[in-house]
Amino acid sequence: MFTDRGTGTEPAVGAEVESTQEGTAPPHAPGRRRSRTALIAAAFVVVTAVAVVGALGLGGGDKGPQAPPRAGSAVAVTRTTLVERTKVEGTLGYGTEIPLPVKATGTVTWLPEAGATAERGDTLLRVDDRPVVLLYGTLPMYRELGLTAAPAAPTAPESGAPTPPAPGGAGGKGTAGTSAGTGAGTGSENDTGTPPPAATPPPPQPLRGMDVLQFESNLAALGYDGFTVDEKFTSGTERAVKRWQKALGVPVTGRIGLGDVVYASGRVRLGQAGVRLGAAAGDNALTYTGTTRKVVVNASALEASWAVRGADVTVGLPDGSPVKGKVAAVGKQATAPEGEGGNGGPPTVPVTITVPDQQALGRLESGPVSVEYVGRKRENVLTVPVAALVALAEGGHGLETEDGLFVTARTGLFAEGMVEVSGPKLRAGLKVRIPQ
Incomplete structure (x- = not known):
């Protein structure tokens, strides 16, 4: 509350406040009615400004700033938790679109609609009328998957072995410039002149790697079995792949090409296509986001x-x-x-x-939204409505009790139409007046 010092024999407006000690009743002076009216008017202006700052500049919760209590009413000092909330602008959406790692080569013959969702086993697009299928995983497709041929064993001739005779030689006779042998040959022909049978090719060998484990996990999740989900692409895996290829309507080879599948971490929402029908496929053919x-x-x-x-x-x-x-x-x-x-x-x-x-x-x-967060929190503090504050002429703020006494109140956090207060004369339950 503002106080002024008067001069002369007539008490000045607000003179009785200066002589009043904190926590004591003001003396009865002739100018009391005029001074009290002026003081309340000054306090009302200051309180109004403080209330605006507290409500607009320092937060607000789900319920918004509370309506100030009625002027002249008494309110209790309460002990509670005061929370400052702040709002900022945000944008709702699915996140930034990311290009799908499409490695298929050829002409794009089918594209999905923007906003469509795809999950494991779904066709993302078709290249040369062949589906590019979505599978789940974090390891990108970097090689063809299938059984591999075992390397052939070296067959270098022994040192000093004679040159084999030309085909059609009879009785082991050599050609011109080579010595005839009587039973001393290279083993390419037997004594009857019949060549040995062709060597049996080695059986295909399993392909190994973490990419095999990732692919087999997806194949099993799609309902194809007959193999062990591990790091080996075996003949059992090949048979399961052939059944899957038959269901997809593609050539049944038992092998998975580099561009046949695309891996993502889960279900995807497809964005705008980066190419048109009839264009060449590439890394920017499709974009995607998550579905959340x-x-x-x-x-x-x-x-x-x-x-x-x-x-x-x-x-x-x-x-x-x-x-x-x-x-x-x-x-x-x-x-x-x-x-x-x-x-x-x-x-x-x-x-x-x-x-x-x-x-x-x-x-x-999608669209603009607001985001409200907790800026500061003060737990177990004394609070009063912002409208109860009275600005004192000597500086700081005070509160007027029901008895007309004024007590000093140090302010803290402003939030939700309330303000944190502290002072030696303040306690929970103390009734204070809202200035008129």
Whole structure:
């Protein structure tokens, strides 16, 4: 409350307040009615300004700033937890679209619609009328999968062995320039002149690797069996692949080509195609995102302390309904906003927020939203409505008790129309007046 010092024999407006000690009743003076009216008017102006700052500049929760109590009424000092909440703008969507690693070569003959979802075993696109199938995994397709031929054993002739006779030689006789042998040959012909039988080719050998394990896991998940899911591509795997190829309507070879499949971490939502029908397939043929809607906030790098992985937030939808969210990721690289002369504002970092209850988002797939987070929290503190504060002439704030006494109140956190107060004369349950 403002106090003034008067001069002369007539008490000045507010003179009785100066002589009043904290916690004592003001004396009865002739000018008391005029001074009290002036003081209340001055306090009302200051309290109004403080209330605006507390409500607009320092937070607000799900319920919004509380309506100030009626002027002249008495309210109790309460002990509670005071929370400051801040709202920032965000964007709802599926995240940044990423190119699918399509390695098939040829002409694109079919493309899906943008926004379609695909899961394990679904066709992503067709190249030369051959499906490119989605499988789950983190290891990219980098080689053809199938049985491999064993390397042939070396057959170098022994040192000093004579040159084999020409075909058609009878009785082991050699050609001109070579000595005739009588039973001393190279083994390429027997005594009757019949060549030995051709060597049997070695059986195909299993292909080994972690990519084989990843592929076999998908094949088994699609319902094809008859093999052990491990790091070996065996004849059992080959038979299962042939059954899968027959179901897909492609040539039954038992081998998986480099461009036959594409791996992703799970179900995907397909974005805009990067090519048209009839164009050559390539790495930018299709883009994708996850199938879960999320919110991205470009938070000020100077005020991003709230953005901690796992922190709870509230997402405000365009229709005003709140949805619970959780901070999932915080970018590590700050970006300067666009603006002439570098005055576009402080640098920002991207903050990704997930929404566990996807049904609460309804059919909304993208658009602007708000994100409300807890900035500061003060637990077990004394609070009063902001409207109860009275600015004192000597500086600081005070509160008027029901008895008309004024006690000093140090202010702390402003939030939700309330303010944290402390002082030697303050206690929970103390009744204070709202200035008129």
